[in-house]
Amino acid sequence: MYISEKEIEIRYAETDQMGVVYHANYIIWLEIGRTKLIEDIGFTYAGMEKDGYISPVMDISIQYKAALRYGQKAFVRTWVEEHGRLRTKYGYEIVHEDGTIAATALSEHVVVKKETFRPVSIQKVFPEWHKKYEEIKKQVPDGVRN
Numbered sequence: 001m002y003i004s005e006k007e008i009e010i011r012y013a014e015t016d017q018m019g020v021v022y023h024a025n026y027i028i029w030l031e032i033g034r035t036k037l038i039e040d041i042g043f044t045y046a047g048m049e050k051d052g053y054i055s056p057v058m059d060i061s062i063q064y065k066a067a068l069r070y071g072q073k074a075f076v077r078t079w080v081e082e083h084g085r086l087r088t089k090y091g092y093e094i095v096h097e098d099g100t101i102a103a104t105a106l107s108e109h110v111v112v113k114k115e116t117f118r119p120v121s122i123q124k125v126f127p128e129w130h131k132k133y134e135e136i137k138k139q140v141p142d143g144v145r146n
Contacts, residue, residue: 033076
């Protein structure tokens with residue numbers, strides 16, 4: 001399993017009145033992490049769009065564990081949790097500099113044709129991308145289901 005990591009410097013504007021990172025900013029950081037993962041393996045989301053496809057979020061869940069504050073650094077770790085014919089699920093950890101987990105998350109995406117919004121198989125439209133996801137995705141031991 002390949003894990004991408006991206007450093008985030010927490011800006012004042014990302015915090016709430018209590019000085020804690022506002023919860024919606026985590027979703028932005030997940031997108032930053034997913035984009036970094038895609039780039040790390042040799043592809044770009046912009047390239048996908050140029051080819052007439054987009055990959056909307058179908059589901060997202062975040063579990064908040066430990067507050068992050070202005071002036072700290074966070075690290076977004078991203079991996080391919082599951083990859084199937086039509087859907088890809090990404091896993092995330094957002095951690096403090098000392099490794100303490102601030103949040104965990106999962107997001108599920110599907111690739112669609114931009115003009116029709118019809119789902120397409122990533123294996124058919126981007127076979128090399130599909131192959132790479134199969135290579136780097138989280139491995140589940142035989143007999144164990146997620």
